[in-house]
Amino acid sequence: xxxxxxxxxxxxxxxxxxxxxxxxxxxxxxxxxxxxxxxxxxxxxxxxxxxxxxxxxxxxxxxxxxxxxxxxxxxxxxxxxxxxxxxxxxxxxxxxxxxxxxxxxxxxxxxxxxxxxxxxxxxxxxxxxxxxxxxxxxxxxxxxxxxxxxxxxxxxxxxxxxxxxxxxxxxxxxxxxxxxxxxxxxxxxxxxxxxxxxxxxxxxxxxxxxxxxxxxxxxxxxxxxxxxxxxxxxxxxxxxxxxxxxxxxxxxxxxxxxxxxxxxxxxxxxxxxxxxxxxxxxxxxxxxxxxxxxxxxxxxxxxxxxxxxxxxxxxxxxxxxxxxxxxxxxxxxxxxxxxxxxxxxxxxxxxxxxxxxxxxxxxxxxxxxxxxxxxxxxxxxxxxxxxxxxxxxx
Amino acid sequence: xxxxxxxxxxxxxxxxxxxxxxxxxxxxxxxxxxxxxxxxxxxxxxxxxxxxxxxxxxxxxxxxxxxxxxxxxxxxxxxxxxxxxxxxxxxxxxxxxxxxxxxxxxxxxxxxxxxxxxxxxxxxxxxxxxxxxxxxxxxxxxxxxxxxxxxxxxxxx
Amino acid sequence: xxxxxxxxxxxxxxxxxxxxxxxxxxxxxxxxxxxxxxxxxxxxxxxxxxxxxxxxxxxxxxxxxxxxxxxxxxxxxxxxxxxxxxxxxxxxxxxxxxxxxxxxxxxxxxxxxxxxxxxxxxxxxxxxxxxxxxxxxxxxx
Numbered sequence: 001x002x003x004x005x006x007x008x009x010x011x012x013x014x015x016x017x018x019x020x021x022x023x024x025x026x027x028x029x030x031x032x033x034x035x036x037x038x039x040x041x042x043x044x045x046x047x048x049x050x051x052x053x054x055x056x057x058x059x060x061x062x063x064x065x066x067x068x069x070x071x072x073x074x075x076x077x078x079x080x081x082x083x084x085x086x087x088x089x090x091x092x093x094x095x096x097x098x099x100x101x102x103x104x105x106x107x108x109x110x111x112x113x114x115x116x117x118x119x120x121x122x123x124x125x126x127x128x129x130x131x132x133x134x135x136x137x138x139x140x141x142x143x144x145x146x147x148x149x150x151x152x153x154x155x156x157x158x159x160x161x162x163x164x165x166x167x168x169x170x171x172x173x174x175x176x177x178x179x180x181x182x183x184x185x186x187x188x189x190x191x192x193x194x195x196x197x198x199x200x201x202x203x204x205x206x207x208x209x210x211x212x213x214x215x216x217x218x219x220x221x222x223x224x225x226x227x228x229x230x231x232x233x234x235x236x237x238x239x240x241x242x243x244x245x246x247x248x249x250x251x252x253x254x255x256x257x258x259x260x261x262x263x264x265x266x267x268x269x270x271x272x273x274x275x276x277x278x279x280x281x282x283x284x285x286x287x288x289x290x291x292x293x294x295x296x297x298x299x300x301x302x303x304x305x306x307x308x309x310x311x312x313x314x315x316x317x318x319x320x321x322x323x324x325x326x327x328x329x330x331x332x333x334x335x336x337x338x339x340x341x342x343x344x345x346x347x348x349x350x351x352x353x354x355x356x357x358x359x360x361x362x363x364x365x366x367x368x369x370x371x372x373x374x375x376x377x378x379x380x381x382x383x384x385x386x387x388x389x390x391x392x393x394x
Numbered sequence: 395x396x397x398x399x400x401x402x403x404x405x406x407x408x409x410x411x412x413x414x415x416x417x418x419x420x421x422x423x424x425x426x427x428x429x430x431x432x433x434x435x436x437x438x439x440x441x442x443x444x445x446x447x448x449x450x451x452x453x454x455x456x457x458x459x460x461x462x463x464x465x466x467x468x469x470x471x472x473x474x475x476x477x478x479x480x481x482x483x484x485x486x487x488x489x490x491x492x493x494x495x496x497x498x499x500x501x502x503x504x505x506x507x508x509x510x511x512x513x514x515x516x517x518x519x520x521x522x523x524x525x526x527x528x529x530x531x532x533x534x535x536x537x538x539x540x541x542x543x544x545x546x547x548x549x550x551x
Numbered sequence: 552x553x554x555x556x557x558x559x560x561x562x563x564x565x566x567x568x569x570x571x572x573x574x575x576x577x578x579x580x581x582x583x584x585x586x587x588x589x590x591x592x593x594x595x596x597x598x599x600x601x602x603x604x605x606x607x608x609x610x611x612x613x614x615x616x617x618x619x620x621x622x623x624x625x626x627x628x629x630x631x632x633x634x635x636x637x638x639x640x641x642x643x644x645x646x647x648x649x650x651x652x653x654x655x656x657x658x659x660x661x662x663x664x665x666x667x668x669x670x671x672x673x674x675x676x677x678x679x680x681x682x683x684x685x686x687x688x689x690x691x692x
Contacts, residue, residue, distance in 0.1 A: 038522035039617045040571045043650040046533055050649055059646055065575025065671065084419060109578065128585035146575045146671060211447045211496030224446070229468040230421065293422060293464065293473055295448070306451045306462065319451035321500075326449075329499055523652070524615035533651045545654035 021331075021347065028339045033331055048318040053079055053287055056315060057151055060305075063320065065146050066109065069102045070298035071305070071320070072151035077232060077294030078307040079153040082287060088279040091155040096233040097271045098142060098150050099296070100264040105134040106299035107257045107264075110348075111182075114254065117344050118195060119381030123182070130178050137171050140164050155281030165272050172265055179265075183258050194387045196251035200334040200346035203248055210330045213323045214301025215256045216349075220248035226297040238270040250349040287313070298323055344380045397470055400443070404474075408435055414477075424462075426477040432463075433488050435476060439465050440494055445474065447496045452508040454536045459485040459510060480510065489515035507534040556631055559605045560685055562594030566604035566628075570621055571653070572611030575671035576638035580608060588674045595681065606633045606684075612640040612647040613657050625661045634663045635684060637677065639670040646670075 004025050024032035044063055048056045060071045073095060080087065087095075108131040115123030135145045141160055142148035150156050186192060202212065207220040217224050223244045227235040243259045245252040289311040295304050301323030310316040335346050395403075401423065405415065411431035416424040427435055439445045448464040458479040465474045478487055489512035490497040501512045502521045509532040512518060523533075531541055540547075569577050583590040584597060598604040601624050613621065625632070639645035641657045657663060665687065667680035686692040 036521075038520075038524070039620070040569075040611075040614070041522040041616070041652050042571055042612060042614055042647050043533060043652045046538075047647065047650055062573040062575075062646060062670075065573045065578060068573075068575070081419070081422065125586055128582070129587060132582075132585075132587045145673065146578065208446075209495050211494065224468065230466070230471045230473075290418075291424070293475070295466075302448070304448050304464070306449075306464070308453060317451070317453045319449070319453075321449040325499060326496060329495065524619075526615065538651070540651065542654050546656065546659065547649070 023335070023340070023343060025340055028341075030335050030338055030340060030343055033335050035328060035331065037328075045318055045320055048320075049315055052313045053153055053309075053315060056318065057153070058149065060318075060320065061147050061149065061151075063322065066106045067102065067298040067300065067303065067322075068147045069099045069151070070296045070303045071322075073099055073233075073296040074294040074303045074305040075307065075318075076151050076153045077296065078292040078305045079284075079287065079294070079309075081292030081294055082290045082307065082309050083284065083292075085154070085282060085284070087155050087282060089276045090159075090278045091280045093234045093271045093275050094156045094160055094280065095151065096235060096238075097160070097268050098138070098148055099233065100267045100271075101134060101138050101141070102148075103264045103299045104261050104268075105131050105138070107261050108134065110257060110299075111186075111254070114345065114348055117348055117380055118192070119384040123186070126178075127182065130175055130182075133171055133175050137168050140168055140171075152281070153287075154284035155279070157281075159280050160272075160275065165275070169269060169272055172268060176265065179258075179261060186258065187255060190391055191384060191388050192254075193251065194391070195384055196249065196254065196345070197247075198249055199338055199342045200250045200349055201248045202330055202334050206330065206333050207248065210333075211326050212301070212330050213326050214297070214299070215253055215260065216301065216327045216330065218242070218244050219252040219256045221246045224302075226295050226302045230295065232296065234271055235267070238267050238274075240267050250345055253349045287311075300324055301327060341380045341383045395470070397472055400467070400470060400472065404435075404439075407438065411435060421471055422473050422475070424475045424477060426479070429478045429480060429487050432476065432478050433490065433493065436463060436465075436490050437493050439467075439474060439476070443467055444469075447490075447494055448473070450497070450500050450504065452504040452510060452534070454508060454534060456536075458482055459508065461487065461504070461510065463490070484511070485509065486511035486513055488513050491515050506532075508532050509535070553631070556688055559631065559633075560688060562596070563605045563633075563681075563685075564596050564598040564603055565606040565608050566598050566601045566624075567608045568610070568621065568624060570609060570611040570617040570641070570657075571614035572638065572640055576610035576640075579671045579674055579677060580610070580637065583674045583677050588678065590678055590681070593681070601628050604628065604632070606635060608635050608637055609641050609657055609663075610637045612644040612650070612653040613655060613660060614650075614652045615654065618655070618660060621660065633665070633684065633688075634661055635665045635667065635680065636663050637667045637680075638672060639668060642666050642668060 005022060022034040023030050044059060047059050051059055057072045057075060060075050061068045063071045108127050112124040112127035138148065139145050142150050142158060150158055202220045204221045207217045207222045221244060223242060225242050228242050240263045243256050245256055287309050289309055291308045293306050295302050303323060304321040306319040307315050308317040331347055335343050338346060411428050412425060413428060414426035440447060445465040445467045448466055450461055450463045453460040459482055461478050463476040480487055489501055491501060492514060499521060501515050502518055504510050505512060505518045506520055506523055528541060567580055582588060607628060636642050636657050640647060644653050644656055647653050665680055665684040667677055669676050683692060
């Protein structure tokens with residue numbers, strides 16, 4: 001049978017960053033994938049060299065709206081690594097609270113979209129409604145729904161008011177029952193088991209070879225988490241567990257993310273209850289020449305920043321590595337050999353900041369259009385329906 | 395293996411290749427190495443010491459083009475950065491992609507943004523920049539000048 | 552007012568395009584569709600293809616690679632097509648104004664009908680912007 005080429009992307013009506021995938025298919029099976037990025041390249045590394053150390057935090061916050069805490073977190077740690085200082089205890093706790101709140105909302109966002117791709121639009125609406133509660137919490141704590149602007153080299157910009165804490169804890173507690181119901185609905189659902197188990201497997205060896213990070217590697221049994229390996233913030237002062245599963249398929253990636261939300265809720269609550277008193281900022285004035293490295297565990301994996309200072313008030317070089325940069329190439333092994341209807345969710349399983357899946361068109365090599373973009377999500381949703389029918393679930 | 399044993403092991407094994415060894419803090423080590431022994435050292439650190447390759451950062455300094463390969467050794471919480479200094483006129487170094495696949499994209503990126511040639515890389519095609527971007531213009535070099543006459547800058551520059 | 556424009560106001564379908572944004576605006580647009588804000592009650596729906604859409608929502612700072620796609624999508628859109636710039640980046644490129652990869656602001660590339668400022672604009676602001684756009688076309692603003 002003639003091989004066909006499916007371009008996926010770069011624009012997707014649902015949302016988010018454009019990326020461009022080209023799938024080569026043989027009948028139903030994917031035989032090759034090529035990934036093209038750059039639709040989002042804004043030259044932030046160069047821009048950061050034009051700004052002062054303090055201004056840079058605002059630029060790098062806009063690398064990604066979903067991980068808008070973890071980039072400044074890694075960057076401020078890199079600057080603090082140059083000066084060799086420790087931030088005050090209270091600032092550490094505040095940073096941890098903001099970072100974990102963000103992890104909850106990011107995982108919820110992913111879960112909702114994954115539900116949409118599988119044809120579970122109810123999950124999508126439910127989860128995003130739940131996510132609003134977390135955004136409310138973040139608005140109370142930082143003043144903004146996204147892009148919190150809380151971080152600065154040497155501490156945090158804003159303090160958490162003592163009178164807000166009971167309200168925040170109440171709000172966070174209120175999402176647990178719904179989250180548990182969702183967890184049961186997803187983890188115990190036989191249709192999802194049939195749909196997600198055993199597809200898109202990333203083996204442990206491949207995860208190591210590709211240097212995969214975050215939930216993508218933890219689902220493959222590679223226990224890798226900056227929060228445990230090189231503790232920063234207040235992560236070594238609170239009790240929490242790293243979630244690791246063995247199979248490496250999409251189902252495990254879902255499970256890891258759901259269970260991680262519970263850990264994050266635990267961390268936020270403990271930090272809020274044990275918030276120490278004291279200064280929140282070191283008021284750093286000068287940054288000596290030198291080089292520093294900072295890493296932080298973002299919802300998708302480790303963010304890594306390398307900053308070099310030449311003694312002026314601007315960074316001489318600022319290198320940013322986002323987790324998807326390492327995770328996305330793993331699609332090369334996970335998608336090949338799977339069917340087209342599964343490709344959507346496997347690509348989504350990495351949590352690559354989505355755009356991949358829509359405005360795709362299936363073309364045969366002669367250029368005749370066979371399917372358009374919406375059809376691929378439909379294919380994915382129909383497969384779920386077929387499995388449901390086979391099981392006799394309505 | 396403790397941290398001291400690890401560093402001593404690296405020092406002994408590559409004593410002819412190491413140019414400079416900076417031990418800044420308990421978790422950070424910077425090792426400057428000859429460009430021709432990069433593959434040997436990186437393979438040892440990645441395969442035998444079971445380190446994780448974080449990323450490589452290319453830096454344009456006044457005298458050289460530097461590449462830092464960052465490896466983290468998670469069980470010891472040490473971050474080793476291998477530094478190679480390349481000639482500014484024609485920067486080229488051996489590719490690490492045959493050793494581990496994680497180096498593929500970052501080498502493509504550095505080739506594109508800094509103009510470093512990676513010998514032995516399977517596919518150095520463009521990753522980030524547009525097709526209209528002229529050849530031989532590298533945005534992350536310090537001497538980069540705006541080449542596009544149509545670009546509108548209404549606040550300075 | 553043209554009949555085509557008046558028909559469009561009943562239930563404007565939107566298509567969303569990110570030209571190198573940081574996702575924040577894009578997420579807030581999606582947020583408008585979810586139960587808390589539910590912009591669908593005004594007949595607004597996210598269209599799967601530009602060929603079904605009446606309004607083009609543009610976010611992001613128009614980088615070189617995506618500008619080509621932006622122009623192509625605008626040509627494909629059935630006219631009249633309204634364009635809304637969402638967020639600071641698509642209005643003036645905001646913080647990315649000095650970037651080597653963002654040469655032109657959006658309104659120098661395609662005509663823009665409404666601007667919604669903010670980094671990111673809150674869902675309430677987006678809804679208010681949509682209302683103002685409709686008022687502008689009706690001539691009641």
